[in-house]
Amino acid sequence: METSKPKEDWNTPSSEMPNQENKKILAGVLALLLGGIGVHKFILGYTNEGIIQIVISIVTCGIGGIIPFIEGIIYLTKTDEEFYNTYQANKKAWF
Helix, strand or coil: CCCCCCCCHHHCCCCCCCCCCCCHHHHHHHHHHHHHHCHHHHHCCCHHHHHHHHHHHHHCCCHHHHHHHHHHHHHHHCCHHHHHHHHHHCCCCCC
8 A cells, every 4th residue: 555645734835825926025126126116016017106116216316216125125024925915916006
């Protein structure tokens, strides 16, 4: 008889999160490094908000880049499920 191996929970997909790509790390790092030009917004599919972020950075001479820096920290501190539900499934564009 064949014995079954114990199931590894860390390696199984969560049933709460559908098989969608979670862009948390990519969006968080890009928000920290290139947030002033709104790259993280474009990655998440928020084209209008990305354009708004570019305009804010231009109008404020780069000072508006603090907004995406804060967003990047928020993105990286959320759990994968929270991030997916908030920014990818429910499409919350700001903070």
